[in-house]
Amino acid sequence: MAEHSLGGTPPVSVTLRRSGRARRISLRISQLDGRVTLTLPHGVRDAEGLDFARSKQDWIRETLNRRPQETGIGYGSVLPIEGAPHRVVPAPGRRIVARPGEIAVPEGAVARRLQTWLRELARDRLVAASDRYAQALGRPYSRITLRDTRSRWGSCTSQGALMYSWRLVLAPPEILHYVAAHEVAHLAEMNHSAAFWATVERIHGPYGALRAWLRSEGNALHRFRF
Template identity: 65%
Template sequence: MATHHLPGDPPVPLILRRSARARRISLRISSLDGRVTLTLPKSLPERAALAFAEEKADWIRSHLEKHPETVEAGFGTVLPVDGQNRVVERAPGRRIQLDAGRIAVPGDNPGRVLQRYLKELARNRLAEASDFYAARLGKSYSRLTLRDTRSRWGSCTADGGLMYSWRLILAPPAVLRYVAAHEVAHLQEMNHSAAFWAVVERLYGQYEAPRAWLRENGAGLHRYRFGE
């Protein structure tokens, strides 16, 4: 993959991806984070794809206006952790300090340090919730992995592997626990039938509110960048 920019104010990053199966140029804007991807045949020159993007510039920008602006995590950034807004500050020592209203980070470049910390915090919270719901269900899972998924908040494999988006640590705790209950329920029902939703309700309780929160606010969790 290669990254170019659509000229203008501001310039728009374009990701160019080649595919042996592509027969023509296709354009996709992620509904989660607004990333613009052009897929093109292997033999097509990049300049043709860039010219195609310029033809579609008005359409691209109109769609991007509907997405929240990207926020680069740094000192002074307001970052939700456990669904509570906290200001990123410089830590006086060598350890991250998470307090009400602030998260203090050591060093001069907090992005990567913050990301590692948030992933570990997410793993702890999701493991705790998964263990709780699995015990309640009387089932066990085989492993727990974290990813930065853009199409789903979690998944459950046929052999009992649970996967979650680490960005759930940015959501309210009730939302994180709902996703854990949802995926653990798949250990018994590998579908989204009425029987599955009955298991979710038995494990978690009334799940409509956290489910609605994800639909309305979930895309915003992808706006935060940590120096990737």
């Protein structure tokens, strides 16, 4: 892959890649990091592909401008915790304390301290939810790990290991519960067949609105930089 600039103000960087499976020139903009990828079939010259990208500059810039802006974490920042906005304020003691509308964090490495606290809260919530749905399913999982994944909210291996993004604790609780039910359902169905979705509905209940929320709002949870 190679990097090219389309110029303009500000300049737009484009990653050019070739694919033997591609049948036409295509452009993709990642909603996670704003990377612009230009995919070319074999036999198409770089110059032809870049001309195509330049012809789409208005669309590229409009799409990039709609992306949520990254937000650093410090005193005065506002971030959602279990779906509710909390302002980060100084803590008088050594412990992080969450109150309605604000979260008090001790001085020194505020973002790192808060991330550690959020991961612990996420583990508590996800273990409880996974236990609940595994019991409803009648199948145990082997372990739970948390990561800061950008491409998926969770996963389940054939050995029964569950993985979740800790950022789910930023979303409303019902979103976290849906993802837990989704991954636990894979303990019975390692696919996304009709039987799988029926399993999700059996152990969780209706999920359509929650799935839609993740698609439309989930990317915004990645804008907070710890």
